[in-house]
Amino acid sequence: MMELYLDLVSPPCRSVFLFARALKIPFEFKRVDLAAGQQYSQEFGEISIVRKIPVMKDGGFILTESTAILKYLVQKYSVADHWFPADLQQRARANEYLSWQHMNLRAHCSKVFLLKALFPIVMDAEVPKETMDAALENLKQSLNLLEEKFLQNKPFILGDKISVADVVAAVEMMQPLGTGVDGFEGRPKLIAWRERVKKELGEKLFEEAHEMLMKSSSLPQTLKSSSSFDKLKPMLQKLFR
Amino acid sequence: MSLELYLDLFSQPCRSVYIFAKKNKVSFEFKKLSLLDGEHYGEEFGKISLIRKVPALRDGDFCLAESVAIMLYLAEKFKTPDFWYPADLQQRARVNEYLSWQHTAIRMHGSKIFWLRLLIPKVMGVEVPQEKMDSALEDLQSSLKLIEEKFLQDGPFIVGDHITLADLVAIVEIMQPVASGLDVFEGRPKLSAWRDRVQEAIGKELFDEAHQDILAVQESVKTIDSGKMQIFKPKILKLFM
Numbered sequence: 001m002m003e004l005y006l007d008l009v010s011p012p013c014r015s016v017f018l019f020a021r022a023l024k025i026p027f028e029f030k031r032v033d034l035a036a037g038q039q040y041s042q043e044f045g046e047i048s049i050v051r052k053i054p055v056m057k058d059g060g061f062i063l064t065e066s067t068a069i070l071k072y073l074v075q076k077y078s079v080a081d082h083w084f085p086a087d088l089q090q091r092a093r094a095n096e097y098l099s100w101q102h103m104n105l106r107a108h109c110s111k112v113f114l115l116k117a118l119f120p121i122v123m124d125a126e127v128p129k130e131t132m133d134a135a136l137e138n139l140k141q142s143l144n145l146l147e148e149k150f151l152q153n154k155p156f157i158l159g160d161k162i163s164v165a166d167v168v169a170a171v172e173m174m175q176p177l178g179t180g181v182d183g184f185e186g187r188p189k190l191i192a193w194r195e196r197v198k199k200e201l202g203e204k205l206f207e208e209a210h211e212m213l214m215k216s217s218s219l220p221q222t223l224k225s226s227s228s229f230d231k232l233k234p235m236l237q238k239l240f241r
Numbered sequence: 242m243s244l245e246l247y248l249d250l251f252s253q254p255c256r257s258v259y260i261f262a263k264k265n266k267v268s269f270e271f272k273k274l275s276l277l278d279g280e281h282y283g284e285e286f287g288k289i290s291l292i293r294k295v296p297a298l299r300d301g302d303f304c305l306a307e308s309v310a311i312m313l314y315l316a317e318k319f320k321t322p323d324f325w326y327p328a329d330l331q332q333r334a335r336v337n338e339y340l341s342w343q344h345t346a347i348r349m350h351g352s353k354i355f356w357l358r359l360l361i362p363k364v365m366g367v368e369v370p371q372e373k374m375d376s377a378l379e380d381l382q383s384s385l386k387l388i389e390e391k392f393l394q395d396g397p398f399i400v401g402d403h404i405t406l407a408d409l410v411a412i413v414e415i416m417q418p419v420a421s422g423l424d425v426f427e428g429r430p431k432l433s434a435w436r437d438r439v440q441e442a443i444g445k446e447l448f449d450e451a452h453q454d455i456l457a458v459q460e461s462v463k464t465i466d467s468g469k470m471q472i473f474k475p476k477i478l479k480l481f482m
Contacts, residue, residue, distance in 0.1 A: 049391050050342070061331055068337035075330055088317055089303055095310035100292065102344035134479060149291040241376050 002027045004069075005047060005055040007034045008212040009178070009219070011106065012066035013054045014171040018209050019070055019164065022201045023079055035219060037228035040235070067098045070164045082161035090158050097150055097157055097165040101172065105146060108139040109175040109183065113216075114239055116179035121220045122236040139176065143183055146173075147190060155196055162200040170197045171209075178216035244269045246311075247289060247297040249276045251458065253348065254308030256413040256451045258296045261312050261406070263447055265321045277469060309340050312406055324403040335400040339392055339407035343414065347388060350381040351417040356481045358421040363462045364470050365477070373482060381418060381425070388415075389431050397438055404442035412439045413451075420455040 004020065004027045006013040020027050032038045032053050039051045048055045048064050056063045056072065063069055074084045085091050112135050119127045146169065150157050157165040173194065176183050184191045198206040223229060246262060246269045248255040262269055274280045274295050281293045290297040290306045298305040298314065305311055316326050327333050357369045357377050388411065392399045399407040415436070418425055426433045440448045454461075470477075 050387060061334075063334050063338060065338045065341035067341045068334055071337050072330065072334045075333070088314065091317070092303075092305050092310050092314040095313050096305055096307045099307035099309045099340075099344070102341070103349070107345070145292065238376075 003030050003057040005030045005032050005053050007032050007053055008209055009034060010053055011171040011175050014209045015168045016054045016066050016069050018201050019167055021205055025073055025077055035223045036226050037232045082163060084164050093158055094163055094165050098168060101168060105142045106172045108142045109172045111135045112139050112176040112181050113179050117216055117219050118236060119240060121224050122233055123240060139183060151193055162197060166197050170194060174210055178213040245272050245299040247272045247274050247295055249274050249295050250451060250454045251276060252295050253413040253417050255296045257409050258308050258311050260443055260447060260451050261409060262315060264443060265319060267315055267319050326406050332400050336405050336407045339399055340410060343410060347384040347414045350384045351414045353377045353481055354381050354418040354423060355421045359462060364465050364467050365474055366467060385425060393435055404439060408439045416452055420458050422459055
């Protein structure tokens, strides 16, 4: 059976999890506990030297990168066309979003989350106001583009139907919420879109996927009390340089 | 109306699109955009792309951003040879894996080195702290190491026996730090051999043509009006320093 190496506190893990479960693609959930530093274990290093998650293992074929995994699942399981349309322009729009999001929405949502959840215990200092302000400003710019360029007045990014672009966007947008930063606040269009995405994927499933994230307030403590913390600390500090 | 490609060959993703289009004899109008002159902030370009980045494509009334999306669009529309983006499930997945990974790895790290070594000190007149340079170099080394150990391994190209979009996207990014005077190929025979194969597969003339401007940049910065760059200074310093 296909294996997915995941930690649901990670947005790209959630997009793969949600897609596979929503489409009833069978898989074995292999937990990689990031807070315990399991991605740095020898065992995991044999799965992937990049030491990131998600990772997919399908028979002898190991694949990293959530967007590559999603496209693989789409191709292998011949899912309904709307998830990743064959139409030239529609597909281009999906690829455009999936490419743009790495250094934009994903980067900016993660930054806010990491600053709030990890910075104080990893850097032994409070987050400088200037740093937080800059991160929130970047997040705002990405959210503006999500609304004005990608979503516009459509129900979903590609139009009338949900696609992998919406799944990837939604899980990233949820990330700052784990630290109490609500990117949806004051953006009714995005709230409405999120509700549509939840409905298409399944409300219960969406909630299940985000359960761990919503408990992130305990993440700093879990991390600090972990026996791997001293080893992890220098690696985590790199996130903030 | 013909197909238009909005490009500045100083930009890595513009080079990959340019090379791909020319190599595959795609007929297009080269719309030059000078980033250093801030032309991407002009009113006209804003109508092509709200994201205000290059490369951008306009095909009739269809506008598209993101180099990866653009190349995949061209590959599909002009039915380019299969080897660029193989239809085979696993081979395609490997190309997608590289195209995804590179955004926040070699692309980010190579770009940073280019800015820190060249444009920030030489044009903006801002001194780069040694510590910043050292950690940027460390990041670049780890990306290059992963390219060799994970993506290339012992193969002639990143995926299979033939050049793919992955190699094209990789080479243009690696050339950026090279253009700032950092010879990343030195002491890396495997990478050098791969570079030679990629250049040959693309065609040396086309490769050189695409890289002409960037490889002359160390000289051309001497004549850049530093006043032009002042407008970008706060944004760039926030981004890289």
